[in-house]
Amino acid sequence: MSLIDQLNQLEQEALAALEQIADLTALAEWKSAYLGKQGALSRLSRGLGALPAEERPVAGARFNAARATLEQALERTEAQLKRSARQSAFEADRVDVTLPGRAPAVGRLHPTTQMLRTIYSVLGEMGFQIWESPEVETDEFNFQLLNMPPDHPARDMWDTFYVETAPGEPTLLLRTHTSPGQIYAMRANAPNPVRAILPGKCYRYEQVTARHEMQFYQVEGIAIGEQISFSDLKGTLVAFAERLYGKGVKTRFRPSYFPFTEPSVEFDIECFLCGGAGCRVCKHSGWLEILGAGMIHPTVLRNGGYDPDTVSGFAFGMGPERMAMLRYGIDDIRWFFSGDERFLQQF
């Protein structure tokens, strides 16, 4: 048999063997058997030297072509084998994607904290800064300086917890609102303008029910300066409501009464639960009371160190628990101080 015939035969044999190969190990063996330095092709090519010189170039080209053919076939098979190996690996790796994932253990902030942060950030952008003041207060700061001398009938609006004190000491109580903070903030700033928010815990001597807690948060805001009017109060509150409840939220201002403001106002937004049609939450009025406000009473301004003839200001107060209750549809305020995870883990 001629060398070329042998080459043809080898080529046919190699290709046939390649057909049979099913894994990469066998492929590697095939490669060294046919294409390796000591492989069949190399061995056969040694016979080239024995050919007459004139036949050699043609035969050599034929050998090169055969090698190229086998190498291409190898590449093809290799790619195919890799593909099918990957495929079976995928099969083996397949998971039920509906199984639950590995949850990172991340805790939750109390809903009141979340509400407070929203309030801080909205009002903070308007230049209001946070001031805090004591929870255990004197009668003077909680009532008298806020235009409620002893025997003022409006004191009935705040049922008060009193703290035992030694005879001769001033009356101490748990603040019924964060309003005493107004006095601190004013006295620290007078006669300069001030914009402050006063967040904190307050207390009322009140039977605990789904609607009333003995302990709750309040956020009060004040803005005092030489050009602050009721229309600024309205503008500020509407801007605040739009940030919290969406642009274009319907609002309502009603005259009201607080001893430390004059004029006083109650600020309502259209009930977002029923769209104003009336429901249980809004007591079928279509409106939700969001906060109370007013122009700071001249007596209070004076007690804070300002001259009410030249300086004016507004104040407003809101209850973050109530706002959170409305936001989330919570029907019982007692959960807020329960420390119960069934509640805390919902927000």
Added chain:
Amino acid sequence: MRVPLSWLKEFVDITLPIEELAERLTRAGLECEGIERIGVEGADLPWDPERIVIGRILEVRQHPNADRLVLADVDYGADAPHTVVTGAPNLFPYKDRGRLSQPLKGVFAREGAELYDGHAEGWVKTRLKGRLVRGIMSNAMLCSEKELGLSEDHEGILILPDDAPVGMPLRDYLGDVVLKFDVLPNMARCLSIVGVAREVAALTGVPLRMPEIHVVEDGPPIEGRVRVTIEEPDLCPRFTATLIEGVTVGPSPLWMRRRLTMAGMRPINNIVDISNYVMLELGGPNHMFDADRVAEQHLIIRLARPGERLVTLDGKEHNLDASVGGGMLPLLVCDPQGPLSLAGVMGGASSEVSSTTTSVLLEVAVWDPTIIRRMGTALRVRSEASKRFERGVDYELPPLVQRRALSLLQQIAGGRVAQGMVDNYPRPWKPVVLDLTPREVRRIVGISLSAAEIADLLRPLGFACDLINDGAAVRVTVPSFRRDVTMLADLCEEVARMYGYDRIPLTLMADVLPEQRNNPSLELELRVRDLLAGAGLDEAMTYSLTSMAAVAKINPADADASLYLRLANPLTPEREYLRRSLLPTLLEALAQNLRERERTLLFEIGRVYLKRAPGSGEVRPEEPRRLALALAGRRYERSWHTPDETVMDFFDLKGIVEMLLARLNIVDVRFVALTDDPRFHPGRAARLERDGRVIGVIGEVHPDVCERLEIAAPRAMAAELDLELLGELVEPVRYRAISRYPATTNDLALVIPVDVPAEQVTRAIRKYAGALLESLTLFDVYTGEQVGAGKRSLAYRLVFRAPDRTLNDAEVARIRQKIVRGLEHDLGATIRGEG
């Protein structure tokens, strides 16, 4: 305040639909909390105008087959009378008297009419159907008050006055609407029909109508017959008295009873009802004495004297000795023999009007609001009268109240009115006069109005307004019924109210922005909350108030009441003391949660309340903020992919605290073993210290405490840290340049006596390793045979790196050698496997 529309309409024309009127009033500060309809469209039980009409009972006959039933022939405006079967006892007296000479009027309901079931509990609606009653067809009825929804009364049928028009739908005769208002303290004037009417008139631009009052003074002059002595003119600025003799006590007419009922008061008898009616109508509380039971007809207004007692109308006996505050005794109306009534609050039983009363001495006075309020609080007695006096009653009102009451008394109870009125008026009303400028309105309200426009807004409310200084200001004279208006800000509110709060423009503050400042303590709170939530803890808030029992559960030694601020008026014993630690309430929450779940991690940031040392000069307690953490239960949520069943222990909590300290950049905090704190496990607790200052405590909760709290977990962990101190210790974060050179890692397994704390080992390693030690990680702790008794093995991974070069092996070996020798010398350590 409940205002029947029919009553309101006597004083003002209603030009708006009722809902719109209610909204208008609400937006003007008189909040309408509800509209109640009686019999009319929209009521719970609308009276069918076709089927429920006024009827005339012509004759009452015995039912042929039943002793306890009668037949009544009723003319209801149709062609022929209709026979009704009824068991109403109040018709029995008219039985078998033939055709009644004075027919009775009642409410006739025909088949198909919807009524309330008179026999059912509560309010159950039923439709009237024809049926045979003992052989006689009954398809109509005469109604009781209950069947119509007017009252609970089902004793007999409702008898209407003689002038009730036969055939008129009952809806048109008795149907009404009641507006319910929440009257704020500064709207005391609206605790009266006329006060509400004045607001309606001003807001809807119609005139207020004051009905004419007719009194025939046909008795002898009052002068010399009734005497009034005011001993306390500051507490009783005005006292008027009139006298009417020969009255007949009996029930009031239906219209008055209906109006009182709708207004929320119970009808009693004509005298008492008139007193209440006039109070509700005009806002002037008054009192009717049985004149014959007032000794010498001499009323003396004075303070109580030692030993005096009084039984009030409600049957309660009051000891009048007690101070009502400010060292003051109760204020009384007396006769020469003793107390008759608590002034302005409640009358006494001894001079009460009774069925035998024939002469009435009528008191209309003005009292100082403070004394009324104090008496109400001290004697625990409040009334509709005291409610009005506390808020301030119009000084100028008494003569009108007197005339209105006398005219009604004369009209309804008969009698002769004595001529004249005793009017003791020691402290006359001084009108408040204020000059309001458009500039002030602009400054406070933010709207530009002329003086004339301001005056136009105020006048309908009763303010007398004159333009002064060529129209530059309005001189406002405040009417006597507006005692709440004392200064310009009050007038600004009235202007704003009448202008309409909703019409005032929205502006954003044009004032200078006040100086801004940092709030590091709040920022710290925000950061701590975020870090702990990120670490998997849920934020709780618990009560600031606690009890000694709850404190004792955590630590009996802490339950020393003298250390705590105590409420003078606690609501419940569970919330009596202000807390000094967050742990009792937070651990209670932990225990509660563990009954529901297998793992709980909580934190709370809140204040504690610490008494100050006597003589500190500050009366308020200290209120430092604390951070408490509490956790227990499984380390991982139960899940299909994490089969770990382990429970949390000391190191879970410590890890969280260390993370917090690291992230806040608080360095060099030492954990010192805490072995004698009864709250904690003696072998698993530590005190956190920094340079000798105690930051807080951390540990596994003592098993005794767990038992007392019924904590359903093998171990519970808790920590309480001083947040104020943490804030002080925070150091600014400084960036360290990142080296471009490779690190060299070196492991070190040491064998050390077990009583050497790990912290000491790491300190020593750091000391000897010097600045090239980049990180140090303890990766194995081993005790057991291989290291021998009394020893343990600690294995550390040390990473060395230089900022400016690649470290060579010899350099690292030298450092390692230095560490090993140092540890050997300082702590008796040996290298494991080399010892």
